[in-house]
Amino acid sequence: MSAQNIVLGANQYGKAEVRLVRITRDAPRHQIEDLSVTSQLRGDFADAHLTGDNAHVVATDTQKNTVYAFAKDGVGTPEEFLLRLGSHFVDSFDWVDGGRWAAEKYQWDRIEVGGQGHDHSFVKAGTETRTAVVTIDKGKPTVISGLQDLSVLKSTGSEFTGYPKDQYTTLKETTDRILATSVTSRWRYNTLDVDYDKSFDDVRRTMLEAFATTHxxxxxxxxxxxxxxxxxAHEEIDEIKFxxxxxxxxxxDLSPFELENPNEVFYAADRPYGxxxxTVQREGAADAGRAWEGIAGFC
Ligand SMILES: O=c1[nH]c(=O)c2[nH]c(=O)[nH]c2[nH]1
Incomplete structure (x- = not known):
């Protein structure tokens, strides 16, 4: 068999999972759009593979930037956003004759505060899990309830300033940033006389309200x-860990594309993360004994 028989088959390339969060903040009641976008081009890319000539290679970095720049005008439905992106690449580059554009859109609901949806605090739909652990130690049962992956985000009402600066500090102080976290929490009851569903619902509601309303x-x-x-609010709980x-x-930074970005278009990094x-605890509460043994991921 000779190398002459080895040819390039189907190919496509692009940037996968561009994590885009767009906040529409032209009114006090913010809107959030949260997507993961993948852009892949198809067309005449043979030379890049066969000889290393990149003259046709619209850089994956450019494709990523295009996603963010297009989000400046608003995202809208994922379908329309992808159609806009696809048309742009096909219309802008002669050798791009098609491609594949895909998106996942994550649903955020407003955090309810006093029966009303909060203006700039959101909870991600459908990511969380309720947890429970019971231990019996020297005849004494202890219940630890919890939740994990409760994802929340504030699109304003969060700052970070006043931290020490040394020769390794590059972080800029900010008085208006997005604050987002995925809460994992467990709390220890000091009694078995508990309506666990009711208590869980109220702990969760209280956490969300506190997150939403705390500047x-x-x-x-x-x-x-x-x-x-x-x-x-819960005398039956002695200790809560987060x-x-x-x-x-x-x-x-949309300035290279001559676009301003007044806190609207964000790259949602998945790692590293702070x-x-x-642990928040009631002073003088009875010792937990071995109740936390085997529960990993807290301090
Ligand atoms: O809320 C924050 N706490 C930190 O300890 C920290 N450190 C950092 O870089 N950003 C932040 N934000």
């Missing part, structure tokens, strides 16, 4: 406020 100076402060309000990633949203963990 956050740091995720640490939001965490403590959430725990404090849960313990204040593990909360700080899911960073970076403002996309990881904020703490």
């Amino acid at each position: 956050s100076l740091a995720l640490q402060q939001s965490l403590f406020e959430m725990g404090k309000q849960v313990l204040a 593990s909360m990633p700080n899911l960073h949203h970076f403002l996309v 990881l904020i963990e703490a």
Whole structure:
């Protein structure tokens, strides 16, 4: 068999999973659009594969930038957004004769505060899990309830300033940022005389309300406020633990495309993330014994 018989078959390329969050903030009641977008081009890309000539290769980085730049005008339905993107690439480059554009859109609901949907605090639909652990130690049962992956986001009402700056600090202070986290929490009851469904629902509601209504100076402060309000409202709980990633949203620099970006278009990074963990407890409460043994992921 000779190498002459080896030819390039079907090919496509692009940027996968461009994490885009767009906040529409022209009124106090913000709107959020959260998508993962994949752009792949098809056409005459033979030379790139056969000889390394990139003259036809619209860089995947350019495809990513195009996604963010197009989001500046608003996203709308994923279908229309993808059609806009696809037409742009096919119309702009002669050798691009098609492609594949795909999106996942994540649904966010407004956090309910006092029976009303909050203006700029959101909870992601359908990601969370309720958890429970029971231990019996020296005849004494203890119940620890919890939840994980409760994803929440505030599109304003969050700042981060006043931290020490050393030779390695590049982070800029901000008085208006997106604050997003996925709450994992467990709380320990001090009694078995509990309506567990009712208590769970109220703990969850209290956490969400505290997250929504706290003007956050740091995720640490939001965490403590959430725990404090849960313990204040629930005498049957002695201790609550949180593990909360700080899911960073970076403002996309659209200035190379002569577009302004006043806190509208964000790159939602999945890693690395800050990881904020703490226990909030009732002073002088009875010792937990071995109740937390084997429950990983908290401090
Ligand atoms: O809320 C925050 N807490 C931090 O400890 C921290 N560190 C950081 O870089 N950003 C933030 N944000």
